[in-house]
Amino acid sequence: MYSKYPITIVKGKGALLWDKEGKEYIDFMGGYGVSIIGHCHPRVVNAIKEQCEKLITCHGSLYNDKRAEFLEKIVNITPKTLEKAFLCNSGAESVECALKLALKYTGKTEVVAMKRGYHGKTLGALSATWNMKYRKPFRQVIHPNVKFVPFGDAEALRETVSNNTAAVIVEPIQGEGGVNIPPNGYLTEVQEICREKDVLLIVDEIQTGLGRTGKLWACQHWKVEPDVMCLAKGIAGGVPMGVTLARREVMDSLKVGEHTSTFGGNPLACAAASATIDVLISEKLPERAAELGNFFIEELRGLQDEFKVVRDVRGLGLMVGLESRFDVRNILMKALDYGLILLYAGRNVLRFLPPLVISREQIQRGITVLRELLTEEEKARKI
Numbered sequence: 001m002y003s004k005y006p007i008t009i010v011k012g013k014g015a016l017l018w019d020k021e022g023k024e025y026i027d028f029m030g031g032y033g034v035s036i037i038g039h040c041h042p043r044v045v046n047a048i049k050e051q052c053e054k055l056i057t058c059h060g061s062l063y064n065d066k067r068a069e070f071l072e073k074i075v076n077i078t079p080k081t082l083e084k085a086f087l088c089n090s091g092a093e094s095v096e097c098a099l100k101l102a103l104k105y106t107g108k109t110e111v112v113a114m115k116r117g118y119h120g121k122t123l124g125a126l127s128a129t130w131n132m133k134y135r136k137p138f139r140q141v142i143h144p145n146v147k148f149v150p151f152g153d154a155e156a157l158r159e160t161v162s163n164n165t166a167a168v169i170v171e172p173i174q175g176e177g178g179v180n181i182p183p184n185g186y187l188t189e190v191q192e193i194c195r196e197k198d199v200l201l202i203v204d205e206i207q208t209g210l211g212r213t214g215k216l217w218a219c220q221h222w223k224v225e226p227d228v229m230c231l232a233k234g235i236a237g238g239v240p241m242g243v244t245l246a247r248r249e250v251m252d253s254l255k256v257g258e259h260t261s262t263f264g265g266n267p268l269a270c271a272a273a274s275a276t277i278d279v280l281i282s283e284k285l286p287e288r289a290a291e292l293g294n295f296f297i298e299e300l301r302g303l304q305d306e307f308k309v310v311r312d313v314r315g316l317g318l319m320v321g322l323e324s325r326f327d328v329r330n331i332l333m334k335a336l337d338y339g340l341i342l343l344y345a346g347r348n349v350l351r352f353l354p355p356l357v358i359s360r361e362q363i364q365r366g367i368t369v370l371r372e373l374l375t376e377e378e379k380a381r382k383i
């Protein structure tokens, strides 16, 4: 359940969406980061069309050509430590698998997660999600042995990891928590602490992965090689899919039947996901995100210079945040009138997760709207 924007979207193409009245919007929200390769990319559309005429479902107890093809592709493009993958249907499910793997492989009972971190809302994933707003109603039933440390503070992590710690779970850049970029060297140190203390490192690339930050995987910015990695969102071009990748011996610690998913690895999602990977690589979308991200951030910094209401601009690639001194809900709703769909992260951060196929001209149009909205905001607040 989400609080709703008062529009009904019926069509999408690239970085554009249309509502039922035919009004066009530039999509700076990107479906919370799902539409990495843009809406209805023709190669994904064709892959889905072709596959749905052949075979839509195939249970995981039977082998399937499309699943095999996708597994080979995903293992080939993810960090080389990760040799095996479990397929499921969402981000939270991917995190569930990662946490079960850590607990089973190590036989230990604790997990260390990050303050302001977000990993989903199923009971296991919720245990590692920091925000009390989400945890409090379920505090009696979530996993009790998760400790939270400040994101960016390696010393706090070193002190908190104990002999009972199975894993550390971290987003390379925190999305939901406000687009928080770690201090340089932090993630490398997190990896060192995990290695030193014999603890698994779970990297949640659900929002940062697939080129979003200007490299295929955000952990590559800091040369981090996780033991377990979580993917979802845009991996299948918009078709639901989650993936948990792990070192061979870690994945093998789960015995047959200990973790399963009826829909996981279905041929339709796998065909869409293989086409998505082909698009990402052949259209050089990570490189594009790096270049356009620099442009986007520069433009936003221009707005920061112009408007007092803007407190900070931060980002990497096309994962960008603009922190306001005030609540951004008003801006979000007014943007719709101007044909721009925005997203927030917390009360006062605008989070930009546009499709990586967005054009410079579309970014520029969005910036012009933002300038208008910030002018109105300062006028309304008498700044």
Ligand SMILES: Cc1ncc(COP(=O)(O)O)c(C=O)c1O
Pocket (backbone or CB within 6 Å): 032, 090, 091, 092, 093, 095, 118, 119, 120, 121, 171, 175, 176, 204, 205, 206, 207, 208, 232, 233
């Ligand atoms: C970093 C991260 N992990 C996990 C999730 C949960 O994914 P889902 O909503 O598909 O369960 C999200 C979703 O926003 C996310 O950003």
